[in-house]
Amino acid sequence: MNIDLTFAVAPFGLEPLVAFTLTPVSGADGLFTLVGAGTTESGVSAPKMFLLDAAVHLPDYAPALSDEQAATIGLTAPSDAMLLVVATPGDAGTTVNLLAPVVVNARTSVGAQFILEDQDLPLRAELARR
Template identity: 80%
Template sequence: MSIPLTFSVAPFGLEPLDAFTLTPVADTDGLFTLVGSGTTASGASEPRLYLLDAAVHLPSYAPSLSDAQASSIGLTDPAEAMLLVVATPGATGTTVNLLAPVVVNARTGVGAQFILEDQDLPLRAELARA
């Protein structure tokens, strides 16, 4: 089942898009595609990112959002947050961006990609195989 999402600010590199569809990848647990509706400023049509559900793949990952960040997506209860990380497959493995997660307010379908300040998290962390 695909979920329409609205971003309060376009994800990095996908400007000026604010409408996306989050779709689970078939036969996987916690892997999604995020597809933009339209064309980015750089000319990519319907760009696609792979996102992992942090609760499934990175259970100890617990970044802190600022009050302003939470407020920007209408998040008032942490239980309503869906925490996703951008996954980049490579020839020797997959990396995930822990410094700039995508957070979705599950109640409203509003999301944003946030840069976490004052948190020592990697931009490209190797994803360990289970």
């Protein structure tokens, strides 16, 4: 089932886009594609990235959002947050960005990509095979 998302602020590198569709990848539990509606400032039409559901693939990953960040997407309860990380496949394996997760308010379908401050998390962490 596709989910139409609105980003409070365009994700990094995908400016000025704020409308996206989140689609589960068939046969890959917790893997999604995020596709933008429109063209980025750099000229990429319908940009696509892979996102992993942290609850499925990184159950110990528990970043802390600031009150300001939570307010940006209208998040009032942690249970309403869908925590996703950008996944980058490569020849040597897949890495995930733990420093700048995509957080979606599951009640409103409003999301944002946040840079986590004062948290020692990697920009490119190797994803362990399960």
